[in-house]
Amino acid sequence: MRHTISILVSNEFGVLSRISGLFSGRGFNIESLSVAETLDAKISRMTIVTRGDDKVIEQINKQLNKLINVIKVTDFTDEEHIERELALIKVTSNPESRAEILSIVDIFRAKVVDVSPRSYTVEITGDEEKINAMTELLRPFGIKEIVKTGRIAMARSPKQK
């Protein structure tokens, strides 16, 4: 099963390496990972997406909680949450294909962020499914390059007062 795990850590040398080692040491591949500072520059948030056996993930969560630099671990798997990632996609364009590419960009509410005589660079945000759908539509034009952030997640707010 796929798990999206959010880890709040204090920023010390080696914390990233220790945490990623915990996953790889148990044969878990990290599908995507994002790390960035929070409002407090001494604290960072890591979001890890991984696939694996629920029991083993539970063990990893326990071990994460034991690490001295780990402040909080949240597994979003069973929680209502928002997931987002950002992708930059450089696609081949020519006078014949430009209009069609731009209409795909419009449909996905994406944005052209760089133009050259032979390419468009498109920025898109969304969940994995949306980004994959747009990638598949752009693929026939020729994707020169794609760079994606790791996924991030945030719990949805309760809708009742």
Place this chain on the structure above:
Amino acid sequence: MRHTISILVSNEFGVLSRISGLFSGRGFNIESLSVAETLDAKISRMTIVTRGDDKVIEQINKQLNKLINVIKVTDFTDEEHIERELALIKVTSNPESRAEILSIVDIFRAKVVDVSPRSYTVEITGDEEKINAMTELLRPFGIKEIVKTGRIAMARSPKQK
């Protein structure tokens, strides 16, 4: 000096841990990091933002190139490139503050992606400066939570044919 380094790696257990260990072993803090699969699921791209002495970064680049799973290393520091990150910001809202928050969201071309009686969750993309500017404008309303992806980068395309 700040460096944005992009590393293409083959997806094997432990590659992330080895690479982050290389930075921490030399006392480099990773400011932000993104890892995600490319179009080829066997290959991932990591983008690392770090600050440090140019000579030491050069050494790290050399060592990265020696790692068996590393396919290509690009340091964007002296190259014309696009940088982007994505943030989700949950900000306290009430009937009095809502209109003002929404006008800030508009100005930054951000998006409200979740609403509750007491909060808005806003999605914004841009470079570090833009995201910091918006964060500062929202801060007085009360930021409940902020989650950011690591930064990603892509070289700008040449403007000549």
